[in-house]
Amino acid sequence: MAANKNKGAKSKNPPPKKKQRNHLFTEKKRPTKKDEVFDDVSDGQSEEEQLEEAEDLLDGDEQVSDFDDASDISDDDDALLADDFLQGSDDEDEDRGSGSTSGSGSDSDGTDIEEKSRAIDEQREREEEDAQAEMQLNIKEESDEFRLPTKEELEAEQQRPPDLANLQMRIKDIVRVLSNFKELRQEGNTRKDYVDQLKLDLGSYYGYNEFLIGVLVDMFPVVELMELIEAFEKPRPTCIRANTLRVNIHFSVVVFIFDLCIFRSTIAIISFKMQTRRRDLADTLSKRGVELDQLSKWSKVGLVVYNSHVPIGATPEYLAGFYYIQGASSFLPVMALAPQEKERVVDMAAAPGGKTTYVAALMKNSGLIFANEMKETRLKSLTANLHRMGVTNTIVCNYDGRELPKVLGQNSVDRVLLDAPCSGTGVITKDPSVKTSKSLDDIQKCAHLQKQLILAAIDMVDANSKTGGYIVYSTCSMMVPENEAVIDYALKKRDVKVVPCGLDFGCPGYIRFREHRFHTSLENTRRFYPHVHNMDGFFVAKLKKMSNTKKNLVSSDGSETVEQTQRPEEIHSDEDNKKELEQQKMKKQSPKGKKKSLKVKGLSGNGKVESPPTLKNRDRSENGKVELAATSKKRKRKFPSKEEISKAREEKRKAMRGKKKQPKEDKTGI
Numbered sequence: 001m002a003a004n005k006n007k008g009a010k011s012k013n014p015p016p017k018k019k020q021r022n023h024l025f026t027e028k029k030r031p032t033k034k035d036e037v038f039d040d041v042s043d044g045q046s047e048e049e050q051l052e053e054a055e056d057l058l059d060g061d062e063q064v065s066d067f068d069d070a071s072d073i074s075d076d077d078d079a080l081l082a083d084d085f086l087q088g089s090d091d092e093d094e095d096r097g098s099g100s101t102s103g104s105g106s107d108s109d110g111t112d113i114e115e116k117s118r119a120i121d122e123q124r125e126r127e128e129e130d131a132q133a134e135m136q137l138n139i140k141e142e143s144d145e146f147r148l149p150t151k152e153e154l155e156a157e158q159q160r161p162p163d164l165a166n167l168q169m170r171i172k173d174i175v176r177v178l179s180n181f182k183e184l185r186q187e188g189n190t191r192k193d194y195v196d197q198l199k200l201d202l203g204s205y206y207g208y209n210e211f212l213i214g215v216l217v218d219m220f221p222v223v224e225l226m227e228l229i230e231a232f233e234k235p236r237p238t239c240i241r242a243n244t245l246r247v248n249i250h251f252s253v254v255v256f257i258f259d260l261c262i263f264r265s266t267i268a269i270i271s272f273k274m275q276t277r278r279r280d281l282a283d284t285l286s287k288r289g290v291e292l293d294q295l296s297k298w299s300k301v302g303l304v305v306y307n308s309h310v311p312i313g314a315t316p317e318y319l320a321g322f323y324y325i326q327g328a329s330s331f332l333p334v335m336a337l338a339p340q341e342k343e344r345v346v347d348m349a350a351a352p353g354g355k356t357t358y359v360a361a362l363m364k365n366s367g368l369i370f371a372n373e374m375k376e377t378r379l380k381s382l383t384a385n386l387h388r389m390g391v392t393n394t395i396v397c398n399y400d401g402r403e404l405p406k407v408l409g410q411n412s413v414d415r416v417l418l419d420a421p422c423s424g425t426g427v428i429t430k431d432p433s434v435k436t437s438k439s440l441d442d443i444q445k446c447a448h449l450q451k452q453l454i455l456a457a458i459d460m461v462d463a464n465s466k467t468g469g470y471i472v473y474s475t476c477s478m479m480v481p482e483n484e485a486v487i488d489y490a491l492k493k494r495d496v497k498v499v500p501c502g503l504d505f506g507c508p509g510y511i512r513f514r515e516h517r518f519h520t521s522l523e524n525t526r527r528f529y530p531h532v533h534n535m536d537g538f539f540v541a542k543l544k545k546m547s548n549t550k551k552n553l554v555s556s557d558g559s560e561t562v563e564q565t566q567r568p569e570e571i572h573s574d575e576d577n578k579k580e581l582e583q584q585k586m587k588k589q590s591p592k593g594k595k596k597s598l599k600v601k602g603l604s605g606n607g608k609v610e611s612p613p614t615l616k617n618r619d620r621s622e623n624g625k626v627e628l629a630a631t632s633k634k635r636k637r638k639f640p641s642k643e644e645i646s647k648a649r650e651e652k653r654k655a656m657r658g659k660k661k662q663p664k665e666d667k668t669g670i
């Protein structure tokens with residue numbers, strides 16, 4: 001019985017090879033099974049057929065059990081099977097032999113032989129009993145062999161440099177015990193004891209801080225957790241997206257047109273231009289020594305690069321904008337957004353432009369995209385990528401995304417993509433510093449900003465858009481507070497519903513996590529994992545705005561009301577913490593405090609004076625579209641004071657010294 005249980009646990013979580021072999025060697029279950037197989041086989045089969053069938057069954061069993069040293073097992077089994085045969089033969093021989101040998105010796109010899117034979121039998125029986133007892137002991141030892149270290153042992157461990165081999169072994173053992181806790185637990189230890197030790201060991205072995213490993217342990221069953229953590233240790237495949245905005249000159253036809261009237265010949269080159277096609281791009285790149293293949297069935301423009309003899313970010317095709325290098329996960333939010341031609345679309349957090357350029361490609365450079373990026377330093381890469389990729393329908397903006405509804409107008413666009421700033425806990429492979437740098441406080445701050453951004457995103461979308469009315473929210477975070485909780489919050493605050501992302505893969509989002517319960521429609525959101533989908537950890541949600549009315553902003557919990565009632569100018573950066581928010585709230589109550597907070601607004605996060613929006617496009621034209629022209633002179637706007645302007649100018653001058661002075665219009669680049 002013990003052997004059975006033990007085996008079950010092992011087949012799920014195989015221990016190191018050496019152990020497995022011992023375990024299998026001492027296990028007597030297999031021959032029994034083989035015997036059973038023989039018993040079961042139908043009459044009429046030859047012995048050879050029966051044997052073959054039995055071996056087939058055993059082979060199959062090897063695969064199911066996932067034991068990788070099958071040859072050892074078969075040898076073992078054969079030996080045991082042979083023993084059975086031999087024993088059987090011996091018995092028979094003995095029976096028969098006693099009869100048959102009776103004729104070959106004297107009576108006294110016969111008695112001697114009988115006595116010797118009995119003695120041998122007894123000896124064998126004793127040996128068998130001993131062997132049985134030893135086997136039981138082995139099995140028991142094996143199942144109980146792992147015990148958690150004592151406090152003293154752990155303290156002693158901490159005095160020494162980490163013993164990685166020992167840590168790895170202990171992690172495996174704990175995972176094994178936790179996967180079959182009832183059978184393999186050590187008496188007196190709770191699941192929590194094992195989990196706590198696992199957190200410590202995973203933290204030391206893989207270099208995670210206590211907080212992050214704790215959250216991951218909470219999110220995944222242990223075996224899956226190990227797969228995830230291991231996947232984070234390996235790089236994801238490099239992917240490229242073929243840019244359908246760039247054209248390939250496929251062939252040119254030189255036509256000589258003879259102008260018969262004035263006898264002059266003209267050479268006209270008629271070029272048949274075609275879009276960059278994935279197959280053509282793949283051919284061109286493979287000629288350069290890039291080994292690549294189609295990314296997947298779900299993308300018509302994605303290619304995965306296995307190996308390259310040339311730097312993939314410096315080929316002539318790259319420089320000419322025939323492709324963009326981006327992770328597979330970056331395709332997903334844009335696919336979910338599904339922008340249509342001639343629409344007005346906002347990319348709220350756009351730099352360096354991987355998703356904006358894809359949106360522009362899907363829109364075939366028609367309509368209008370506002371590509372917003374708050375960090376000025378990141379505008380350069382954004383504009384450079386837009387130029388390289390041949391994007392011509394995009395205006396680059398430099399605002400805090402929370403201000404955009406005021407700048408671009410409420411209910412003024414067809415779709416918004418919010419690829420939100422996040423903790424980056426899904427891209428540990430790319431940035432291992434995340435393992436140690438992120439704290440609960442960071443996640444809370446991110447979530448706070450994300451909630452404000454998503455409301456701003458919703459407010460910009462026109463629920464009455466004929467073609468759209470959608471918001472796509474995405475993060476490269478694994479954390480529930482940055483994903484499902486943000487969407488759940490939006491559902492409570494605005495008239496939106498979660499709709500399917502239109503992606504036929506990915507795991508459904510959580511509708512319950514720890515003590516949290518989210519709206520069941522959160523199942524329509526999608527999670528992507530490195531160990532499941534071989535891409536960065538990613539989250540995508542698609543919302544449909546049902547009406548332009550806002551829900552009652554007064555919420556049961558005060559903090560959310562603060563977020564709702566705060567004006568964007570009073571929210572100065574994502575570094576805000578709750579204490580500061582409280583202080584702001586207090587200030588807001590006195591006119592003095594309010595003035596001060598507006599002063600902060602006068603200077604953006606990077607110290608630059610926030611010039612009034614260059615796009616005064618809040619006014620809607622007759623056809624319902626926002627006009628780009630500067631028309632709203634009548635609108636009252638608070639300008640910074642003279643002192644603020646000269647101070648900011650001075651700072652700007654310092655920052656720009658040595659650099660070419662940027663015109664004011666840079667804020668809205670292309």
Ligand SMILES: C[S@@+](CC[C@H](N)C(=O)[O-])C[C@H]1O[C@@H](n2cnc3c(N)ncnc32)[C@H](O)[C@@H]1O
Pocket residue numbers: 330348349350351352353354355356372373374375378399400401402419420421422574
């Ligand atoms: C996940 S990245 C965007 C990546 C981009 N969508 C792409 O595909 O290339 C998030 C961006 O948001 C910017 N950001 C941070 N806080 C912001 C805010 N309050 N408003 C707008 N953008 C912000 C960050 O500087 C960063 O560039």
